[in-house]
């Protein structure tokens with residue numbers, strides 16, 4: 237039985253029973269509740285489906301040919317794959333930051349206002365730009381050069397600009413797909429500190445290769461592994477726990493071996 241308090245805390249209920257790219261079964265049996273105001277990390281070896289599952293949470297897989305899945309993703313109780321649901325509207329509520337910083341080739345200011353313009357926002361753009369850049373801990377570094385290209389910033393600044401762009405439309409959830417993998421350790425730490433601040437306002441799910449990063453930032457951690465027993469390579473959820481529990485007292489032998497580095 238699902239405890240009702242726990243159910244209320246769940247912003248996204250993701251239940252991937254089977255997920256395919258064409259004939260290839262990429263993921264099975266992965267149910268991960270994304271909890272309000274918390275950071276949930278997806279960890280596991282390459283190819284176990286971390287990014288695939290993350291992209292299911294805001295329908296980013298829709299455009300991939302041959303993609304289909306059985307199961308459900310409910311955002312605040314609503315099926316985001318429902319026939320009447322507009323995926324663009326889903327992504328307004330559930331934003332995304334990618335592995336490679338990908339600012340648009342336009343000014344810092346326009347990077348932030350782009351999403352507002354396409355959504356027909358009629359409020360004060362200057363205010364939103366400042367709020368978003370402050371929220372992404374970038375305001376002090378760029379406030380005097382808002383007309384400069386977003387591409388003129390350092391990698392770490394570009395990633396914070398992408399975070400500012402994502403939060404400008406006030407989503408409820410932020411999905412981050414290895415947001416630090418292209419960054420040096422100092423820029424990485426800045427993003428990690430920023431994530432801890434952002435979770436006061438946003439619910440966050442992050443894919444990371446880095447177990448130390450999961451331990452530093454995540455409240456919850458989901459460990460996925462690859463099942464090769466049927467001749468394929470199908471990712472599945474092994475264990476989902478509070479981060480401390482998962483790393484200090486995992487319940488599954490595979491988790492124990494993975495966090496000890498006994499396989500990669």
Ligand SMILES: Nc1ncnc2c1ncn2[C@@H]1O[C@H](COP(=O)(O)OP(=O)(O)OP(=O)(O)O)[C@@H](O)[C@H]1O
Nearest residue numbers: 257262281282283284285286287288289300469471
């Ligand atoms: N667009 C696609 N078309 C076909 N297969 C795909 C596609 N994207 C991913 N896959 C396959 O699905 C499986 C899961 O990939 P995914 O990128 O989700 O794993 P991951 O755990 O995030 O891996 P990594 O840590 O290496 O990024 C892999 O076998 C991958 O080759």
